[in-house]
Amino acid sequence: MQLAAWVVLLLAASWLVWIGGIMAFRPLRALELLGKTATSALINAIEQVPRLMAGGAMMVRAEVSRFPEFFWVAGLFIVASSAALLVIPLRWHNGYAVFWARRIPPVGVRMIAPISVLGGIGLIWAA
Numbered sequence: 001m002q003l004a005a006w007v008v009l010l011l012a013a014s015w016l017v018w019i020g021g022i023m024a025f026r027p028l029r030a031l032e033l034l035g036k037t038a039t040s041a042l043i044n045a046i047e048q049v050p051r052l053m054a055g056g057a058m059m060v061r062a063e064v065s066r067f068p069e070f071f072w073v074a075g076l077f078i079v080a081s082s083a084a085l086l087v088i089p090l091r092w093h094n095g096y097a098v099f100w101a102r103r104i105p106p107v108g109v110r111m112i113a114p115i116s117v118l119g120g121i122g123l124i125w126a127a
Contacts (some may be wrong), residue, residue, distance in 0.1 A: 005056075057075070
């Protein structure tokens with residue numbers, strides 16, 4: 001079970017690094033993707049099921065991670081928020097995403113890109 005959880009976290013961390021690269025080098029594309037969040041039940045499921053899996057993997061790996069309490073609490077938050085995003089009306093979720101996609105300037109997206117990259121690298125290190 002630990003190996004499976006580690007693989008899920010490796011994939012999640014890789015995604016964070018990849019999306020950080022998109023944010024850094026193609027900020028308009030990143031904003032476009034943000035605006036498409038929860039545009040259909042299928043897209044919402046494609047977004048939330050991997051988040052649920054990553055959160056669960058954090059909870060499974062908590063006991064062997066470098067930061068057990070953090071992993072448990074963060075994993076629980078990710079699982080709970082993903083579950084909530086699966087059941088709230090799509091128009092609420094999409095509306096929130098579109099609100100921010102229209103307001104965050106491309107330079108702002110570029111400025112926060114390193115957080116995503118470092119978060120992915122940190123996740124691999126801590127897991």
